[in-house]
Amino acid sequence: MATVLTSVTAAQRLDSRGKPTVQVDVETSDGKFRAIVPSGASKGDYEAVERRDGGKAFGGNGVLEAVQNVKEVIGPALIAKGFDLKAGLKEIDSFMIDLDGSSDKSNLGANAILGVSLACARACAAANGIPLYEFLARETQSRRQDFVLPVPFLNVLNGGVHSGNPMAFQEFMIAPVGAASFAQGIQWAAEVYQELKAIITKTFGKAAIGIGDEGGFAPPISKPHEALDLITEAIKAAGYEGLFKIGIDPASSEFFHDGQYDLGFKSSEPQKLSRAQLTDLYQGLVGKYPIALLEDPFAQDDWDSWSAFNQICKVSNVELVGDDLLATNIRRIEKASQADACNSLLLKVNQIGTVSEAIAAAEKAFKLGWSVFVSHRSGETTDDFIADLTVAIGCGHLKSGAPCRGERVAKYNRLMDIEEELAAKKIASSYAGEAFRYAHANAGS
Ligand code: PGA
Numbered sequence: 001m002a003t004v005l006t007s008v009t010a011a012q013r014l015d016s017r018g019k020p021t022v023q024v025d026v027e028t029s030d031g032k033f034r035a036i037v038p039s040g041a042s043k044g045d046y047e048a049v050e051r052r053d054g055g056k057a058f059g060g061n062g063v064l065e066a067v068q069n070v071k072e073v074i075g076p077a078l079i080a081k082g083f084d085l086k087a088g089l090k091e092i093d094s095f096m097i098d099l100d101g102s103s104d105k106s107n108l109g110a111n112a113i114l115g116v117s118l119a120c121a122r123a124c125a126a127a128n129g130i131p132l133y134e135f136l137a138r139e140t141q142s143r144r145q146d147f148v149l150p151v152p153f154l155n156v157l158n159g160g161v162h163s164g165n166p167m168a169f170q171e172f173m174i175a176p177v178g179a180a181s182f183a184q185g186i187q188w189a190a191e192v193y194q195e196l197k198a199i200i201t202k203t204f205g206k207a208a209i210g211i212g213d214e215g216g217f218a219p220p221i222s223k224p225h226e227a228l229d230l231i232t233e234a235i236k237a238a239g240y241e242g243l244f245k246i247g248i249d250p251a252s253s254e255f256f257h258d259g260q261y262d263l264g265f266k267s268s269e270p271q272k273l274s275r276a277q278l279t280d281l282y283q284g285l286v287g288k289y290p291i292a293l294l295e296d297p298f299a300q301d302d303w304d305s306w307s308a309f310n311q312i313c314k315v316s317n318v319e320l321v322g323d324d325l326l327a328t329n330i331r332r333i334e335k336a337s338q339a340d341a342c343n344s345l346l347l348k349v350n351q352i353g354t355v356s357e358a359i360a361a362a363e364k365a366f367k368l369g370w371s372v373f374v375s376h377r378s379g380e381t382t383d384d385f386i387a388d389l390t391v392a393i394g395c396g397h398l399k400s401g402a403p404c405r406g407e408r409v410a411k412y413n414r415l416m417d418i419e420e421e422l423a424a425k426k427i428a429s430s431y432a433g434e435a436f437r438y439a440h441a442n443a444g445s
């Protein structure tokens, strides 16, 4: 017997920055399934479009129109179609894409469509009597046979548009690649985070331990090497020297103007670098610190810089991740492939607006021989969907902020649940560790 949607409803709720977001509830004979949509601050120009109401309420950020679109347009249309949730999510997602009719989901709103897609994925899993990660793995054609738990990249120092300090670079992440399991990696990272707090307190005083949007500290520093020195000291103090790698997301589209990168964009003193000077800065950092991953080192349309830098990354074995550059969009991925501009896709479900398209983007990246790095948004909720998605596609790493703030740790906690559940069920699984970039390619090994 088919399992069909009997109710689809939505409500306006708040995200981790106190901005409105869309919550969706769908119902089947198996029960009620909920999802809440995240939202970025350093958004790329090529992302699917969230519907915001404008006007006075919430400074124009209300999402009542998107909520209405779920309740009055998407919900009734889906219920009328009577999709069998046992058959999977793809038809539901393509139906919503057609119903919207635009190329960027601006008619109904990517926030409306994604909420329904996420909630329906949970309903599909229940209809099949399997956990969400197993259902999403079934939706992924190229999945490996065993499950792989990701290396968490924890953003412990926040800058850019996510914090009020003068640091231009947005994220400094620590990755416990030397741990034996996901749970151990989280333990180590949480210990390093506490050491970092103590070092910042000692160096800058107690007033400096406030945190940014993703739970990382935001001390009064502005130079990347100051951040990396603090992190290095914290890793050492915790006793894990050599067992962590570092990732940086400068989110450089935010400070690119007229062909130059202004590292002073948050202070009154401009500090403009040419493309070549910024490249030199990155090369210096990669040579000095154990940096395994760089995301958006150049702006989303600065193709020449990306292509040139990708050649350097090949030699220095650095993962070069496209976030704003790719926007989880297959057309952008194809363009980047032709330009040989990067070697990894940042996967954010709300950049494209449906779960099926996000999975298709990951598969496209895998086919190109790239890595895939799953990501939260800076405006998050306690919805932990991306934890299951990461395990499902077997991409070996994700970022969900610091080991701090409920909406960040929700994903890490869910991943620890999954790790324990797989062990209890004696289902083959492993921690991605040092080879995180190639976890997907190591299928069946
Ligand atoms: P955002 O930041 O969610 O504000 O876009 C995350 C990122 O740039 O990776």
Ligand code: ZN
Pocket: 249, 251, 295, 296, 323, 324, 346
């Ligand atoms: Zn980014």
